[in-house]
């Protein structure tokens with residue numbers, strides 16, 4: 087294992103992201119089962135039942151909502167009114183079983199398996215060009231002084247089939263969310279299914295489950311403070327009391343769905359969206375926004391641009407990150423997957439079909 091030196095270089099804006107806990111790691115419903123059902127998550131194969139394009143998806147009726155938050159993190163301001171048209175979205179994060187179907191059908195090789203191209207990453211240290219990915223290693227104490235390199239390490243050989251590096255596997259985790267997925271990997275999967283990746287507005291609207299108004303932690307904790315999503319309980323990064331039952335990723339669909347029947351929008355793994363990231367929102371109302379244009383991005387030399395990721399992960403704790411809310415957002419460099427980052431897809435079509 088190599089120290090994650092590039093967190094301080096390649097993950098520049100992500101230094102904030104890392105500091106916010108976006109790097110942190112947890113399974114759904116199978117065979118011919120029609121969809122994930124609470125209480126059956128452990129038995130789920132990870133594959134929605136049918137081969138239809140809307141298999142395993144829910145239709146979200148269009149509407150308007152207040153996107154962002156005025157009360158939490160600066161990058162979530164300003165709250166503004168957004169309207170989105172109706173769309174389909176996966177009920178759960180894309181699973182290892184689903185991603186395996188894609189790879190088996192296409193022979194696709196993920197970026198973590200290929201390694202970065204030195205021609206397009208001239209400033210990247212040679213040892214970080216070796217195929218691999220970022221893995222969370224739980225430290226035993228706080229002697230690292232809170233440095234992110236105390237718990238994030240670049241592990242050669244880490245990739246979606248080997249989440250913690252060579253010798254590890256996803257056997258028995260077919261219904262867990264796939265991780266170590268760079269943006270281009272997520273997009274390739276979505277396009278193979280004839281789908282897209284959600285815009286940030288679509289994702290946030292869906293995550294709210296029909297609720298509007300100022301954002302809160304009600305997606306992650308009930309009124310008594312009991313966790314209702316897969317996050318980190320205890321003192322991050324040294325003590326996980328595991329009150330929610332999952333120290334890492336959980337099978338998809340193990341926690342109560344939101345008002346739209348969607349699972350793990352908050353928690354389990356962070357999720358890619360298609361929007362380029364910039365801190366904050368405009369105050370202006372918008373219809374079907376797709377984020378800033380690439381020309382509006384400020385990208386430092388030697389760094390990849392970042393897109394917005396949403397929802398927090400099993401590594402978000404009250405003392406660190408705590409971004410398990412629909413309005414929370416973080417930047418993620420497009421060529422960097424991690425052990426706590428996955429995705430789900432959308433289908434921008436009307437609702438004439440019923441969810442299978």
Ligand SMILES: [Ca+2]
Pocket residue numbers: 316317318319328330331332333334400
């Ligand atoms: Ca947990």
Ligand SMILES: [Ca+2]
Pocket residue numbers: 179350351352353354355356357397398
């Ligand atoms: Ca999630």
